[in-house]
Amino acid sequence: MSVIAPATSPIDLANLEPIFESQSLMGRGSLISVLQAAQTTYGYLPNPVLEAIAKRTKTPISQIYGVITFYSQFKLSPRGKHVIRACQGTACHVRNSSLVLETLKSTLGVLPGSTTSDLMFTLETVACIGACSLAPVMMVDNEAHGRLRPERIPEILDKYRG
């Protein structure tokens, strides 16, 4: 079972220069802005990028990791083209969301919090996505799939692969 996809292309740190030039590098607020812009550029925050940001902003790397782990928006591993959020809230749980999640894990070959090796899907779990009447539910990007039956999952995922 593959867990986390390796980075497949070299990281071009030159892409950070326009970000540094557009930000005034002072204070925590600008550090967050730089991290957000870097994540938009690279899709996630690889370690060489964090080291370059630490050097340029004269911020200890430990402080940067502190910011990243505080804000859930920041990702330290590559994200898939599509993000699947499998609801594990109470309403979904009583309607067999655990079987839906098991089917997602076995179909994709990844654990929650991980990305497929082809960088197509990232699998996550959530507590409730506010569509309890459709339980069990999963979101793929911004699209809800409700009243899910595990046997439908491969067909649903194939639509996103296309």
Ligand code: FES
């Ligand atoms: S518990 Fe799953 S949508 Fe609310």
